[in-house]
Amino acid sequence: MGMERASLGTRAIRKAQRVSLRFRERVTNVPIRLANRGLPLPPSQLIYLVAGTNDLTWFLNSGAQAASSIRDALSRNGYDINQTGAILDFGCGVGRTLRHWGDLADVNVCGTDYNPDLVWWSRTKLTFADVRLNGLTGRVDWSDQTFGLIYALSVFTHLTEDVGFAWIDELSRVLRPGGLLLITTHGDYYAGGLPATLREAYERGEAVVHLPGREGTNDCATFHPPAYVRAKLTRGLEVVEHVPEGALGNPRQDLWLLRKPG
Ligand SMILES: C[S@@+](CC[C@H](N)C(=O)[O-])C[C@H]1O[C@@H](n2cnc3c(N)ncnc32)[C@H](O)[C@@H]1O
Known part of the structure; x- marks a missing residue:
């Protein structure tokens, strides 16, 4: 998601663009009223900023699909989203997924992002959620062991290696022992389309970053x-589940469900 704005000129990026378009065609068949929950709709320029499209129907329906995909990943592994404790959407954007948690009873729903415009919109319009600002690096604005579930959809896909490590450590800090972290990544689906030097690095098991200077943006x-x-990014968290291309609502991204020991 969001990769359609990149002008890499590589086959991997063009493939991501085609996937994204096909994916949008599929989800836009769902009637818009099913996915909207009577909540305010973000302005199209903010939707574009996070999604690389200003297709409102896609925004609503893919968000609903992403929320279902999180619920399903939890229940496949014996967890109930109503019972995990407070939830944090890291890199929440304009609440594409967050907006679908308004009916969770007795669950403290929170979001955070480094972009102040996105945070302002989410905080003032999705008032059932506690939405705060963080920096590109650093800490989130909650104390240790606050959350039972943190998810980051299409966020580590736009971070460099060291910043990714630092955020896994920081999110682990605010997870309670036994808490869950769900992240999405660009995995093997894209490997064949990378330029030769990047593909070789990827096949050697290295993370590959295009345009590191634009980190945080799509x-x-x-x-x-x-x-x-498994070897590096998890930073001591246990892998509960890895589903290649399993992050529904985030086209062709791998889903990783991780658990903080204890
Ligand atoms: C592709 S968008 C996805 C937005 C949202 N997760 C979704 O699925 O709709 C990437 C999001 O990550 C946010 N982001 C990027 N770097 C971040 C960071 N260091 N801390 C918090 N948010 C970040 C961006 O501002 C943007 O909202």
């Missing part, structure tokens, strides 16, 4: 080999 695209995620 122009920066990061590709994580699964072996690299």
Whole structure:
């Protein structure tokens, strides 16, 4: 998601663009009223900023699909989203997924992002959620062990290696022991389309970052080999589940469900 704005000129990026378009065609068949929950709709320029499209129907329906995909990943592994404790959407954007948690009873729903415009919109319009601002690096604005579930959809796909490590450590800080972290990555689906030098690095098990100077924006695209995620990115978290291309609502991204020991 969001990669359609990149002008890499590589086959991997063009493939991501085609996937994204096909994906949008599929989800836009769902009637808009099913996915909207009577909540305010973000302005199209903010939708474009996070999604690389200003297609409102896609925004609503893919968000609903992403929320279902999180619920399903939890229940496949014996967890109930109503019972996990407080939830944090890291890199929440304009609440594409967050907006679908308004009916969770007795669950503290929170979001955070480094972009102040997105945070302002989400905080003032999705008032059931506690939405705060963080920096590109650093800390989130909650104390240790606050959350039972944190998810980051299409966020590590736009971060460089060291910043990715630092955020896994920071999100682990605010997870309670036994808490879950769900992240998405660009995995093997894209490997064949990378330019030769990047593909070789990817196949050696290295993370590959396109346009690291644009980190945090959708122009920066990061590709994580699964072996690299297991050996390095998880930083001491346990892998509960890895589903290649399993992050529904985020086209062709791998889903990783991780657990903080204890
Ligand atoms: C492709 S968008 C996805 C937005 C949202 N997760 C979704 O699925 O609709 C990437 C999001 O990550 C946010 N982001 C990027 N770097 C971040 C960082 N260091 N901390 C928090 N948010 C970040 C961006 O501002 C943007 O909202």
